Amino acid sequence: MHLPARLTGLFLAATLVLSGCSGDDEAPAAEEPTETTTAETEEEPYLEVPDGVELTAQGSTLEVGDTATVAYEPRQDQVGALEVKVTSLEKASFDQFVGWELSKQTRQTSPYFVRANVTNVGDSNLGGRPVPLYIVDGENRLIEASVFTGTFKPCDGASFPKKFKSGASVKACLVYLAPDKGDLTAVSFRPTQEFNPITWEGELKPAKGSGQDKKQGKGKDKGKGGSGGG
Secondary structure, three states: OOOOEEEEOOOOOOOOOOOOOOOOOOOOEOOOOOOOOHHHHHHOOOOOOOOOOOOOOOOOEEEOOOEEEEEEEEEOOEEEEEEEEEEEEEEOOHHHOOOEEOOOOHHHOEEEEEEEEEEEOOOOOOOOOEOOOEEEOOOOEEEOOOEEOOOOOOOOOOEOOOOOOOOOEEEEEEEEEEHHHOOOOEEEEOOOOOOOOEEEEOOEEEOOOOOHHHHHHHOOOOOOOOOOOO
């Protein structure tokens, strides 16, 4: 008997490997960025990266379509450096999850797609590792991308290819499930608790095939797409 494919990692809010984390079960808040000067960042990069790679200042607030250069440690002996361009924030629908086993708990979430172009500008092979992006919901929590046991055609690409060496690029698409029919307010790069996050904000559009895109097509962009869910 064929069992339906499963969707896992539903809304593992900020399951980061962090030092000095509190022991409570609540997801850490995304927190407000603190002011960081570009000069300070250029003089003292927060991680060692190849010559010529200039890291975007911590605490930067960008718009969809902007590119940030970031660095993180996928493991203790490895530094990854990436150029990340968030290209689209999309409100999805569970109508797009045909053939997937969805629990009652899952259906109490709001699904979102985030698309990004990512280039490896470091020296490390990041093959197979997750794309290090989260979303921030209306409760100021970090939400981790969901994991599928198979290929999810509408939005497949939460991990880098098996080989992702310096110079390689990929068009990523990540699925997020915001608890309690929550909102998507921003996309966040925040690899550690102490890191002052780099965020992207922008118009939330209906995902292609969600049913909402057809409704929007009948009108002509009446009003602005917000960051609300539900």
